[in-house]
Amino acid sequence: MDKQLINFIREAGIVGAGGAGFPTHVKVNGKAEYIVVNGAECEPLLRVDQQLMTFKAAEVLEGLKAIVKETGAQKGIIALKKKYKLAIEALGREIHPGDPIEIFELGDFYPAGDEQITVYEVLKRIVPEGGIPLQVGVIVTNVETLLNVSNAMKGIPVTHKYLTVTGAVRKPVTVKVPVGISIREVIALAGGATVDRFKVIDGGPMMGKIVENIDKPITKTSKGIIVLPEEHSLIQGKVRSIEIMLRQARTACCHCSLCTEVCPRNLLGHKLHPDKLMRIASYNSTCENDVSVTEAFLCCECGLCETACIMNLQPWKLNQFLKGKLSSAGIKNPNNRQPVRTNEFRDYRKFPVKKLVARLGLDFYNVDAPLVESVNHEFLCVVLDRKQHIGVKTEPLVQAGDVVALGQAVADVKEGQLGAKIHASIDGIVQRIDENVIEICKR
Template sequence: MSTFTLGGIHPPEHKELACGVAVEVCKPPQRAVVPLSQHIGAPCKALVEVGQRVVAGQLIGNPEGFVSAPVHASIAGKVTSIEAFPAPIGRMVPCIVIENDKSDEWAVFEDDPNYMERAADVLKGRIKAAGIVGMGGATFPTVVKLSPPKEKKIDAVIINGAECEPYLTADHRVMLESPKEVVGGLKILMKVLGLNRGYIGVEENKPDAIEKMKAATSGDKDIEVYTLVTKYPQGAEKMLIKSILNREVPAGGLPMDVGVVVQNVGTAYAIYEACRAGKPLVERVVSVTGQGVVSPKNLKARIGTPVAQLLEVCGGLKGGAVKVISGGPMMGFAIYDLDTPVTKGTSGIVVMEDNQIVHRVKFNHCIRCGRCVEACPMGLMPLMLSVYSEKGLYSDAKDYHLFDCFECGSCTYVCPSKRPIVQQVRLAKTMVKP
């Protein structure tokens, strides 16, 4: 088994709540709120007007820059408004609101059973047109990852099946229920990048998924399935590359700097659907789980579905529920409005009960115990980033490699003083330039 060397933690997994529950199709929402910005980069420009009828899969948002991704309607119906709504990350973003007319009419897609015979540029164009982004939560436009500068020679692509965040099981279920499609997405990526080596990394706490992936790749000598040690944050790109290829991404660098492209399991599945069936990214599997949910499930939900509907399908909230998180508990965001819509990056909805939350009005001083340094997978000094940010010395925080922190939350998890280290890092990043 493989793993990264620096830091890491072992928070309670709680995967058992939903890992054994097969994916259930969630009915389309009565009203879909489709954000024009569901990705890192420039937001899209609306291509529709209020009062216009659209069908599912229709292009409704056009990318305004290279680092961007198109947006499609997830239901059929009339556009009732174009206005700002809260996104899962907390800020307001422009959205297209569609009222469902119950027809469930879809745009016409091109089914192509011979998709692997197409030129790499054709497949890349389909991925771009489908609006695919990183579905593990980062939401980086996939086509940008597939367009490295000529001087960056890519020789390996990794499918990230680690799903190391506690509670989340969406990728686990996709690997169990659609292994051939995931492998199909990997093969498309290999062809687009002109590679003959592909890897799939899965944590050891998913033995059934490992078995499925190995069965789906049997006979493919160019693809290797790696069993990874269960250790958070094993699924982070830089950790995954270290674990599988023993390559270290340099400070301030990207995976392409060491010749690697990493894509999520859900992303690989979406790539297969786009290139095989011409289907844009308008739905995804979401884990709705946690001790605060009556019946945890894995739901295939349309983009724009309100979180409230997902919770209703799962039997609603228990009486002790106090916090709803979009994403996982380590890197996700607590949401304040249950009408917040599902986006391309919504990997899970986790509901925590009151007895799971550490309530502290005021955090304590750093005691210099060094636990955050031991836990940091990037080899940083989180205590210094935290203290400098707290004092408003943001430039000094930058000197401690502020932007090499990817906010995994390991430091905050182990801090005995319960300091909000990740929040302080995020604040410092907004106050200085990279």
């Protein structure tokens, strides 16, 4: 296997651009039957991947073809929603006869972008419980990651990030910005908030997290910034503590099983029963012998159970809590079954995105966010998180006072460690290095 592409990717510091930030040079350093591109972008309000597939189709395909060749895959399959017509047309114009590339059109349901769901939709292969797509011969990659691979082949490292800024802002927009600028600056690029008291979600409305400090920097994995009024029901649900939720569950949960009936992992055949875990939390028992709290490890925390719950409870939050408690006690996921079939009602229980947007109270904010490739703004400082990936924290390659140039490597992990290089995203001088960040400012 030619390792040149792997070296390019590692030197560029590429990680998964839309998830947990797994280092790409490790992910693609092996064999796979298929490369599946996750272009579903099923989280409401976000527009990044749709826009990149439309306006950067050639570069995205260049990165995909390189990974297909590197891994010896039969083909690369771009999975995107049928409604993304402009992206489908743009990609179609760039795919030539003989290219090992296909387009697969997904339905408009949530969470079509969960990698295990995507793999099943495209190839009808079920990833084992607690497993990864590679166990069924598949590598799943993100759209922006492929763009970054294309850049890496030209010697361009990851210094900038595409993200959608939307919600209660004056001009919803998708922008390309230097890694390390603050969320506050990003909101300003969208004209600022339209309400005085607001909260910010980093990511999508379903799986994104509330940002406590909007001076926090953008990282390589940032995908969307959503501004909403403090009193919005979505915000209120995210800030509700596990203790309050469980207290409500003991009195309000009617054990109707709706949460389990829409659970994407349960519908794949995985042994996950959110309703029974809620019963354990309420009564310490389900009166059944085949249910264990370790089922919580199988939850992808997509939040669909909360949306389906008629009592506005949050089984996913309980699962998140249980995973933390079990892990801190040294208990690992024992669930590794390989389902042979999905739930027979799966196709009828897919949750339409249009219905999801309405349930979340986001219709007013579900608007276009045009792509702006170059913003008319000079960024004076960036704060680079030393750990923007799964793995170990990077070690500085520079010292305070050093002059650095855009694209220069400023931090890396040691040989053999899991991680990714970090590069300067502006020209400037290293102002500060501490345990967590490297700050660079213009002269």
